Amino acid sequence: xxxxxxxxxxxxxxxxxxxxxxxxxxxxxxxxxxxxxxxxxxxxxxxxxxxxxxxxxxxxxxxxxxxxxxxxxxxxxxxxxxxxxxxxxxxxxxxxxxxxxxxxxxxxxxx
Amino acid sequence: xxxxxxxxxxxxxxxxxxxxxxxxxxxxxxxxxxxxxxxxxxxxxxxxxxxxxxxxxxxxxxxxxxxxxxxxxxxxxxxxxxxxxxxxxxxxxxxxxxxxxxxxxxxxxxxxx
Numbered sequence: 001x002x003x004x005x006x007x008x009x010x011x012x013x014x015x016x017x018x019x020x021x022x023x024x025x026x027x028x029x030x031x032x033x034x035x036x037x038x039x040x041x042x043x044x045x046x047x048x049x050x051x052x053x054x055x056x057x058x059x060x061x062x063x064x065x066x067x068x069x070x071x072x073x074x075x076x077x078x079x080x081x082x083x084x085x086x087x088x089x090x091x092x093x094x095x096x097x098x099x100x101x102x103x104x105x106x107x108x109x110x111x
Numbered sequence: 112x113x114x115x116x117x118x119x120x121x122x123x124x125x126x127x128x129x130x131x132x133x134x135x136x137x138x139x140x141x142x143x144x145x146x147x148x149x150x151x152x153x154x155x156x157x158x159x160x161x162x163x164x165x166x167x168x169x170x171x172x173x174x175x176x177x178x179x180x181x182x183x184x185x186x187x188x189x190x191x192x193x194x195x196x197x198x199x200x201x202x203x204x205x206x207x208x209x210x211x212x213x214x215x216x217x218x219x220x221x222x223x224x
Contacts, residue, residue: 004154033211043155043199043214058211090154092212099145100201100212102154 002027006091006103013081013110021076021106023091029101031094032074033058034066036087037105043090049074050096081110114138117200117215126224130187134200134215137181141213144176145201146185148194149217155199159185190222 004025013019025032033048035058045058049068063085065077074093078085086109094100117134124130132146143162147155159174161167167174175184183202187194197219201212 040216042216043212045211048211099143099157099160101157102147104154105152107152 002101004091004093004101004103006089006106008106009104010107011109013108015082015110016080019078019081019108021078021089021091021108023074023076023103024072025074025091025093025101026072027093027095027101028071029093029095030071031096031100032068033092033094033100034064034074034076035090035092036060037090038087046076046089078108081108083110086110114213115200115202115215118218119216121219121221123221123223124190126190126192126222128190128222130190130194130220130222132185132187132198132200132218132220134183134202135181136183136202136213138204139178139181140204141181141202143203144174144183145212146172146174147199147201149197149199151196155201158198190220192222192224195221 007022030051034046035043037043044060047066049055055066089106091103092100115136146159148158149155164176164178171188173186197217199217200215203212
């Protein structure tokens with residue numbers, strides 16, 4: 001089954017404690033992205049990658065890092081999380097000109 | 112002017128009604144148009160994808176794109192309670208290295224039995 005898998009689904013952490021949210025896709029897609037979804041603001045792109053070792057900033061990259069060492073994986077790293085990063089996070093993958101497929105989301109709370 | 116505007120609703124209709132959801136956009140470079148359905152606490156699920164003006168039909172769903180007016184619509188026929196969700200329009204431009212979708216804020220739809 002074609003899918004984008006994120007882990008964990010729910011995470012509560014404390015300010016400043018580094019964390020990683022993993023994302024994996026089994027569709028051999030070149031493009032992968034991270035979005036955050038906030039009430040009243042909708043979905044906003046954090047970072048994207050167009051292939052292995054190629055990443056770039058989206059609209060709201062501050063406080064986040066990513067890496068793309070393998071085509072299927074695109075982890076999101078929060079080196080020092082802060083409460084304003086409390087949000088619902090989605091990973092997405094795409095062939096490029098085609099439509100994007102989303103993971104089930106990670107609900108992060110930073111206290 | 113925001114790149115993509117979508118009426119947030121909420122929209123409440125009786126079962127069997129025809130539902131019309133709409134978005135407008137400002138950037139004429141946008142070439143690919145998608146509609147996603149998002150249930151509460153779930154990821155967006157792709158419903159429709161099109162890249163040309165006109166209509167595209169899939170079962171009870173019809174996506175309509177009017178590039179001259181920068182206006183896209185999603186019609187749901189014979190709406191069901193299971194259609195109750197937030198509907199998001201998403202648009203991207205035709206080229207560049209960033210596969211970035213620009214989303215509308217979403218319209219919350221409730222279909223009442």
